[in-house]
Amino acid sequence: MIVKRVKTGIPGMDEILYGGIPERNVVLLSGGPGTGKTIFSQQYLWYGLQHGEPGIYVALEEHPVQVRRNMLQFGWDVRKYEKKGMFAIIDAFTGGIGEAAKREKYVVRDPTDVHMLIDVIKEAIRDTGAKRGAVDSVSTLYLTKPVVARSVVMNLKRVLSGLGVTSILVSQVSATERGFGGPGVEHAADGIIRMDLDEYDGELYRSLIVWKMRGTKHDMRRHPFDITDKGIIVYYDKVLRIRGGRAYIEPLPEKVVKEMEEAAKKTEDVFGEEEE
Amino acid sequence: MIVKRVKTGIPGMDEILYGGIPERNVVLLSGGPGTGKTIFSQQYLWYGLQHGEPGIYVALEEHPVQVRRNMLQFGWDVRKYEKKGMFAIIDAFTGGIGEAAKREKYVVRDPTDVHMLIDVIKEAIRDTGAKRGAVDSVSTLYLTKPVVARSVVMNLKRVLSGLGVTSILVSQVSATERGFGGPGVEHAADGIIRMDLDEYDGELYRSLIVWKMRGTKHDMRRHPFDITDKGIIVYYDKVLRIRGGRAYIEPLPEKVVKEMEEAAKKTEDVFGEEEE
Amino acid sequence: MIVKRVKTGIPGMDEILYGGIPERNVVLLSGGPGTGKTIFSQQYLWYGLQHGEPGIYVALEEHPVQVRRNMLQFGWDVRKYEKKGMFAIIDAFTGGIGEAAKREKYVVRDPTDVHMLIDVIKEAIRDTGAKRGAVDSVSTLYLTKPVVARSVVMNLKRVLSGLGVTSILVSQVSATERGFGGPGVEHAADGIIRMDLDEYDGELYRSLIVWKMRGTKHDMRRHPFDITDKGIIVYYDKVLRIRGGRAYIEPLPEKVVKEMEEAAKKTEDVFGEEEE
Amino acid sequence: MIVKRVKTGIPGMDEILYGGIPERNVVLLSGGPGTGKTIFSQQYLWYGLQHGEPGIYVALEEHPVQVRRNMLQFGWDVRKYEKKGMFAIIDAFTGGIGEAAKREKYVVRDPTDVHMLIDVIKEAIRDTGAKRGAVDSVSTLYLTKPVVARSVVMNLKRVLSGLGVTSILVSQVSATERGFGGPGVEHAADGIIRMDLDEYDGELYRSLIVWKMRGTKHDMRRHPFDITDKGIIVYYDKVLRIRGGRAYIEPLPEKVVKEMEEAAKKTEDVFGEEEE
Amino acid sequence: MIVKRVKTGIPGMDEILYGGIPERNVVLLSGGPGTGKTIFSQQYLWYGLQHGEPGIYVALEEHPVQVRRNMLQFGWDVRKYEKKGMFAIIDAFTGGIGEAAKREKYVVRDPTDVHMLIDVIKEAIRDTGAKRGAVDSVSTLYLTKPVVARSVVMNLKRVLSGLGVTSILVSQVSATERGFGGPGVEHAADGIIRMDLDEYDGELYRSLIVWKMRGTKHDMRRHPFDITDKGIIVYYDKVLRIRGGRAYIEPLPEKVVKEMEEAAKKTEDVFGEEEE
């Protein structure tokens, strides 16, 4: 059995993931407000487009027009890929209402209807041949009905993974919440990446940690990162440690860094033959 | 794509924001009682009026007459701008009941009806050509129905941002609450500014921190501020640090201060051409 | 615009408030059981009576007969002022049932009916020409229905402030609660004074802190106070600090004390002319 | 106005209360399981009987037969006082069911009916001429309906205080709860005595503290106490302090002890003449 | 009045209880999963059987067949006592369904019906002449209906204590819960023994503490204990202390140990003559 790796393309991230996200994994990208989850997921898609891998973006929080604008601010102009049929923004925000919305190709008329949403996602994946996907955010789908959270995530997982898409589900948690979005959601995901923005000693620090990633070894440290005008840069060679209420950013031993750099080059894993 | 900056006009604040609030952003101004949120939002509007930018103020907590009085105490006499049609107070407080209320131009008969509220806001924005807005407070709109919080904020965001208004949504949190008003609200906002009033070692300290601001770099430190009889002054060149239960106000390195002062002069950002 | 100051008459308190409570303010007096909130509010009213300012007391927790008894224990014999028509106790406790209750002039038949309560308050204010008011406690009005808390406080604020009364709303919080009575209430008040009774190192300490006060500068420190047989005395020249679980009462610098003493003499503030 | 003091008769307790409980006060005796609340209330009643003051005990937790047995274990044989008509146990436990219950004089057929309970209490007070009362426990009356807690306590207070009884309301809180029984109850009481049983460094310590007591000065320290085969003994001359997770029992300065001992002799307080 | 002591027979436990459990007491045995509550209650019953005191065991968590097996693992073969009519297992687990269940003598057809349960308990007590009882666990009876917890415990107490049985009610609390099973239950019991299993510094420690025991003095320290293949052994001569997150097992002073050893010999207490 051969499992391919999907490169995130986010500088430093593939080092932490020892080569990238195993294909078909559904990764929960969890964090509070302002942590950079949306940028992460868009940068992941953009890298795919730049390297010939089609993708879809499910917009539940922003108008598709705004999504394009936001990406453009980082220099990620997705219009040309939309025109080529390599990229699709699924409008699950406007309900198809408004002039701009009428120009969108993939519209979910009733975003509270998960089945309708999934039908449009399927259509977009088939049209584009998407290999990468992002849902921003899944939390919106169950914010007022937490009891359906797990089944929503399971449904998305089934279709995304089933159609060969390696995807990121953005999970919004409150600024003060330590979990990843509740037990039903956390356990259903193949991977969890946690992004944090925390105040220590009067300053805000950005960091991320890979909590789990099915099918691969990954670095288990908390790494600082920056949001620049080119997107996110993760310092895979540094660790953020908190001691006595203060944050310290320390370099990792050279050997550890080397191992990550080597592993980042991996593009697939081979497992014992499957008989099926 | 050119994104203009809207100056807050609050001394020290534009330094922290590296030039001001990116145009059309909807900023959540979150804080406990007595932190100065109302003053901040009114000072922001007043600065606009002084510099030729019309504005609207949605009064959900106070009688419009009281709003004018309160502003006057800081020397901000908005009556002349109301007469010129540059400023509008939207009365979402009285329900149109009372003698004084009858003299108001923009009245929301039923403040619990968000659609009615939004219609009046639209009208006021069009009449005044408002570039700045403040809603004081959004919390009132969902205090007894937290489940609608996100949709209320999304609706306001759509109309304010859509009509070109750069706005502040005042979010009231309890004195002991660490979050910004709940996950639905926090993630929907383009920016979050947190104002705090905390007791350390028997004394109250005022401070603020910019938690997120879409479309711009911003300082990531907690700054002390004062409320004077001229309004708020933020000490962008100082940081408030808590160690062992005591508060320390420390100066920032000169280089950092310089960078902020330089950035504060910025009035717009240019991004890669948008094709649309 | 001229805003007058209402002296609390509580020794040390006007120093902390830099001259007293700005006229028409509605002040939330928040604290746990046994902190002295009732005594504070009654002492405030008694000082007014002694200086020619009529007042009303809304009794929601005690029988009016008991209220008079309690005040008498501090030497505050209000009967003569009631006879002169300068003072009114509004009986929102008995429902008019009982012999003693029949002798009361201002009775709210159904204390759960806020509108009826407000009508009786209005009547008492008009009859006495009240300048000062106390509601003891507002918490009783929404104890079993927290969802109406804000609207109750807003309604009271409208009538009290509207009729020119400077008032104290007693807010009962649980002995272990850090807040002031919930977000709806905390933000609706013009001022918040917190009274505390806390155990440190095996002893109970009394202290108070002014959390906010619209329309005036105020001292921002936690001051110790005593309850004597003459009422409350606040040590405006001392601060209570907690370090390592122990309480320390420390003197303030002479300069700070002087400033408070000077300010305490203020009786009004003048703001820029209002055009209205 | 003369307010008499009711001696608790519990060794050390009247010292802490500077002479006893002011007459007609309703005192909340709050504590977790095993703290000694029931013993305290029974010892209080027994002392009254020994000194010619009739009393009533409302049994909500135990069979009246068991109450007599329990008191007997401390040598408090109440049967003779019951025969003399000086003491009454109100059976609000059995509902009148069972052979033993049929021999009881004061039975509340439906203990969930507060009005019926109050009628029986009134009858017992009138029959015995009770000056002292204990309700063990009030918590039982609202355990499954916390929303009625305050009104239950208010009703009891009205009848007990109104009929001249100085009473103790036992309030059961959970072993881990820091409060006294909820805001409605805490504020309604004239006094609060807190009894505690806490583990420090592997050992259980008993202590009590008077949190509030209307109408009298009282010591504000946490005192250790023991339960002996003669009842409770409070060490008014010692204080229990917790430092670094360990408990320390320290003696109080002689002067402080003297003052308490002097005050303990007080039997009444005289306040300025009441005109009524 | 003579109150006899019931020996627990658990090595070290009667020392801590200064002679055993006072007759007819209903003791809450509270603890998290894996703390040894079931073993404690079975060992208590087994000791009685060995010394001629009949007993009953109410099985709510396990099949009676499994109960016998579990006891057998400690060498406690109860079958012979069942045959002699000295011991009864009340099957409140199977509902009488299954082949093995049909062979049981005491079966509660509907374990959710407390009155039916109590009838079977009464029958078993009368048949066996039981002096000891254990209910494992009472928590099961109100797990899904916490509001009935107190009345369930009161009902059990009435019948067990009323029929002369000294009993243990096993109370299951969550692994992270500090209380004993809620206020209603904690206060209703005559005694509370808390069993704990806690992790300190990477190791699990077993300890127990007697929180209250009506009718007797008891040691008030936390004692370590072991579960061996002969049952529980409590180290009454040692105390478990936690300092700085680490556990220390320290010996008690010889004098204290002696006192406990002396007291452990007590078999009854004599109180002042009861007149009844």
Add this chain to the structure above:
Amino acid sequence: MIVKRVKTGIPGMDEILYGGIPERNVVLLSGGPGTGKTIFSQQYLWYGLQHGEPGIYVALEEHPVQVRRNMLQFGWDVRKYEKKGMFAIIDAFTGGIGEAAKREKYVVRDPTDVHMLIDVIKEAIRDTGAKRGAVDSVSTLYLTKPVVARSVVMNLKRVLSGLGVTSILVSQVSATERGFGGPGVEHAADGIIRMDLDEYDGELYRSLIVWKMRGTKHDMRRHPFDITDKGIIVYYDKVLRIRGGRAYIEPLPEKVVKEMEEAAKKTEDVFGEEEE
């Protein structure tokens, strides 16, 4: 009575369990997301298959096809054992919908129907002669209905233990939750193994601890473990200790290690003759 031990086959785990899991025990395997619970339960089953013991796996979280894939990644190719009739995957995930699902032999049409689930489990156990079982996860069965948690676990326990299967119930808890899945579930299990993934000083650490195991002594320390490409390896000779927010992995004394190694060889325990 002879109780056999079931070897987990997970390197290091049988040492900690002093020989393995006592036969017929139902073990709760509790942990947050990413802790390795699924791998543990699959490795346990695989070891059985390798040593001639048939097993069943109840798939509630993953498609059976995915389960086989996941196991294959560790080199555990279960297809041959399925063909031999020694292993069964019970599909309680797909509801029988989908092409692949149609090829499954054991399908639960309605996974929300616990009785239907149990019928299929019974069938699979009988067909395979299963000695080992895993339910992944039980939490799914009551995620949206916590009130039924205990009865679900009791029902599973009855059938699994009753049919001679030694089984693991995977219990999913939130990343921030300290308990094992709620009181009803924790107390119903015969054993509890807790798997943890926690961040200390910027790094994630894996560890497990055996909280309880009916019928055997077990090591009571927290042991670090790794997830390798061959499965889980537990360091039974090391302990993970947390001091001052940092993790330390320390070796155990040689004597302790020896004792575990000796005990690991045990295959059964003999208890006193049972008469039945």
